[in-house]
Amino acid sequence: MTTAISVKNIGKQYKIGAAETKFRYNMLRDVIVDTVSAPIRLAKAMIGRSDRRLNQNYVWALKDVSFDLEEGKVLGIVGRNGAGKSTLLKILSRVTEPTTGTVSVRGRVGSLLEVGTGFHPELTGRENIYMNGAILGMRRSEIDSKFDEIVDFSEVTQYIDTPVKRYSSGMYLRLAFAVAAHLEPEILVVDEVLAVGDAEFQKKCLGKMGDVAQQGRTVLFVSHNMSAILRLTQEAIVLNKGQLIMRGPTQEAVDYYLSSGQSQAGERTWEADEVPAASAPFAPISLKIKERGGKIVDTVRSTEPVTVEFEYKLSSPVTGLRVGLYVGTMRGEYVFTSFDTDSPALYEKFDTRSAGRYISRAEIPADMFNESRYTVGVNASSFGVRRYFMDENALAFNVDISGAPGTQWAEPRVGPVRPRLAWKIEKIG
Amino acid sequence: MTELTKHEPHTIYIKPSKGLAALNLRDLWIYRELIFFMVWRDVKVKYKQTLLGMAWAVIQPLMTMLVFTFLFDKVAKLPTEGIPYPVFSFTALLPWGLFVTALNQGSRSLVAHNNMVTKIYFPRLILPMSAVFSGLVDFAIAFVILVALMFYYQVTPAWNLLWTLPLFLLLAIVTALGVALWLSAINVQYRDVNQALPFLTQFWLFATPVAYSATVISAKWQVLYFLNPMAGVVNGFRWSLLGIGNGPDITLWVSTGISILIFVSGLFYFRSMEKTFADTI
Numbered sequence: 001m002t003t004a005i006s007v008k009n010i011g012k013q014y015k016i017g018a019a020e021t022k023f024r025y026n027m028l029r030d031v032i033v034d035t036v037s038a039p040i041r042l043a044k045a046m047i048g049r050s051d052r053r054l055n056q057n058y059v060w061a062l063k064d065v066s067f068d069l070e071e072g073k074v075l076g077i078v079g080r081n082g083a084g085k086s087t088l089l090k091i092l093s094r095v096t097e098p099t100t101g102t103v104s105v106r107g108r109v110g111s112l113l114e115v116g117t118g119f120h121p122e123l124t125g126r127e128n129i130y131m132n133g134a135i136l137g138m139r140r141s142e143i144d145s146k147f148d149e150i151v152d153f154s155e156v157t158q159y160i161d162t163p164v165k166r167y168s169s170g171m172y173l174r175l176a177f178a179v180a181a182h183l184e185p186e187i188l189v190v191d192e193v194l195a196v197g198d199a200e201f202q203k204k205c206l207g208k209m210g211d212v213a214q215q216g217r218t219v220l221f222v223s224h225n226m227s228a229i230l231r232l233t234q235e236a237i238v239l240n241k242g243q244l245i246m247r248g249p250t251q252e253a254v255d256y257y258l259s260s261g262q263s264q265a266g267e268r269t270w271e272a273d274e275v276p277a278a279s280a281p282f283a284p285i286s287l288k289i290k291e292r293g294g295k296i297v298d299t300v301r302s303t304e305p306v307t308v309e310f311e312y313k314l315s316s317p318v319t320g321l322r323v324g325l326y327v328g329t330m331r332g333e334y335v336f337t338s339f340d341t342d343s344p345a346l347y348e349k350f351d352t353r354s355a356g357r358y359i360s361r362a363e364i365p366a367d368m369f370n371e372s373r374y375t376v377g378v379n380a381s382s383f384g385v386r387r388y389f390m391d392e393n394a395l396a397f398n399v400d401i402s403g404a405p406g407t408q409w410a411e412p413r414v415g416p417v418r419p420r421l422a423w424k425i426e427k428i429g
Numbered sequence: 430m431t432e433l434t435k436h437e438p439h440t441i442y443i444k445p446s447k448g449l450a451a452l453n454l455r456d457l458w459i460y461r462e463l464i465f466f467m468v469w470r471d472v473k474v475k476y477k478q479t480l481l482g483m484a485w486a487v488i489q490p491l492m493t494m495l496v497f498t499f500l501f502d503k504v505a506k507l508p509t510e511g512i513p514y515p516v517f518s519f520t521a522l523l524p525w526g527l528f529v530t531a532l533n534q535g536s537r538s539l540v541a542h543n544n545m546v547t548k549i550y551f552p553r554l555i556l557p558m559s560a561v562f563s564g565l566v567d568f569a570i571a572f573v574i575l576v577a578l579m580f581y582y583q584v585t586p587a588w589n590l591l592w593t594l595p596l597f598l599l600l601a602i603v604t605a606l607g608v609a610l611w612l613s614a615i616n617v618q619y620r621d622v623n624q625a626l627p628f629l630t631q632f633w634l635f636a637t638p639v640a641y642s643a644t645v646i647s648a649k650w651q652v653l654y655f656l657n658p659m660a661g662v663v664n665g666f667r668w669s670l671l672g673i674g675n676g677p678d679i680t681l682w683v684s685t686g687i688s689i690l691i692f693v694s695g696l697f698y699f700r701s702m703e704k705t706f707a708d709t710i
Contacts, residue, residue, distance in 0.1 A: 094443060102443065111549060
């Protein structure tokens with residue numbers, strides 16, 4: 001077996017805090033001095049002699065990551081937000097350069113970091129296929145030969161000569177993914193594209209990725225969707241704070257990743273530096289699981305209601321904000337999703353949330369969960385506008401089923417929920 | 430990519446680049462079709478959803494020419510070496526228009542396509558290059574207008590010099606690309622470029638013999654004046670089309686030299702900054 005990707009001691013350093021220098025003015029004099037010297041600073045900075053560099057802080061988005069990947073293998077990459085997954089993919093697809101280390105990549109890398117890059121709203125579907133194909137590195141003749149296949153896959157055949165600005169967002173994304181999916185590089189890098197489109201189309205995408213892997217191409221797959229990772233990959237690596245902390249069969253890696261929240265015992269807090277800048281004005285503070293008495297717990301009793309408290313801060317007013325929970329199993333399947341403005345009354349009352357600190361608190365009723373361990377993900381978004389923050393694996397908790405329905409039989413029950421159903425037994429004959 | 434799949438896969442080594450990066454012309458060649466597509470897209474999209482469409486390519490230089498004719502011919506009565514002023518200024522507005530479009534689009538090209546820069550690998554040089562080339566379509570349209578104007582004013586082209594026109598066009602492109610390489614790369618980090626561009630183009634217009642003849646500059650300042658590479662280009666255009674001016678002399682070589690200097694240094698500056706584009710844009 002030949003090695004397709006060989007990563008050696010890769011590190012990537014980013015500058016942070018550059019924005020702070022803007023707020024260092026105390027006096028008008030400073031402002032004037034600064035303004036006058038600005039062109040000189042600019043010139044200095046351009047030739048790389050900026051004195052400002054000294055004030056800047058650096059963070060390592062990736063540090064000392066090494067791994068080899070054989071040709072034809074599919075490798076999953078899991079890790080929390082900010083763990084360095086995207087940075088790693090960006091380095092492998094040559095979007096950005098590593099600060100340290102080397103990578104050798106055998107063959108061409110096709111990236112699905114973001115589908116639809118280079119799409120122009122004024123161009124028709126047909127024109128965008130050519131444009132986008134060229135951006136992804138396809139030759140014109142290659143696009144010609146795959147054109148029909150791409151159109152078929154995208155399911156937008158009848159609108160192919162309509163400007164894409166008239167497309168629905170679903171059509172747009174399907175077309176974009178179709179182009180990217182028909183690129184045939186030796187190495188395919190996929191990041192979160194499965195967030196695209198409806199369930200039916202997602203299935204098709206997963207199928208396409210499976211095909212790619214079958215053809216003996218090397219695939220690197222990043223997703224927060226654990227069931228997709230489990231289905232598509234045999235092996236996975238876990239990244240944490242820029243470091244590779246584990247590599248193993250996917251099932252083991254996923255278990256390791258999902259249970260790494262364990263030590264936090266019913267509470268997860270976010271430090272300021274853990275919150276991506278892009279989530280502003282939203283900033284998560286803490287997520288807590290509480291039992292009936294208000295105590296923070298790691299293990300809850302299935303026969304009692306559980307309270308989930310998500311505390312966060314808004315630095316400016318947000319319209320249409322909804323803060324929600326995703327509860328899922330350790331296998332990556334969702335059990336349910338719920339948002340704090342699900343009820344129409346709250347939806348209207350909290351049309352716009354002013355700046356300030358908030359707690360969104362949900363009570364999960366008793367007799368909900370089966371015996372197992374569950375993950376809690378949080379999400380803050382304005383529907384159809386943008387997603388501010390998302391952490392699909394913020395916290396995990398255990399469920400103890402003593403006293404739950406059916407515990408008189410000492411046997412495990414399948415299924416993530418264990419409801420107390422109102423059975424009636426009638427004798428009819 | 431077909432090139433790559435047909436043969437044994439090519440191994441790429443990714444590591445921190447040091448010093449002045451090599452130009453990597455190989456990748457530029459592999460991605461050559463992208464330049465074509467980018468130009469095609471720019472042209473296609475430029476006049477979409479406008480009432481007058483492609484007519485703008487005609488109206489813009491024509492209106493400038495009319496304003497110049499009124500101001501500098503009727504009011505200021507500047508000398509034009511015997512050429513009717515509209516033809517005299519329009520000849521200069523051709524390369525100047527190309528240069529301004531290229532400069533403006535080129536300098537903003539990286540920032541304007543930041544979603545491409547941060548998500549996909551391709552030789553970044555393609556962005557300013559295609560921005561500069563897409564100005565050629567407007568140039569071609571304006572050229573037809575010039576021919577009509579010359580016909581109308583019965584100006585005979587300088588037939589024996591016409592073959593030099595492509596060379597001056599090339600010089601205009603090299604100059605515009607050189608400046609665009611510098612400014613687009615700087616613009617990634619310092620958006621001051623966006624603010625400075627309108628001022629820069631205006632200033633540059635006055636420093637270039639578009640509205641007036643370079644002969645109004647006194648002899649002792651000539652060489653200094655031609656440190657502006659566009660002065661050489663504009664003069665060259667007038668010389669090869671209208672046969673006025675004194676052809677290639679020391680001033681043209683000064684302009685050409687500066688132009689090449691800007692281009693080559695721009696190329697290396699761009700390449701050395703390229704690795705940081707995706708992080709700082």
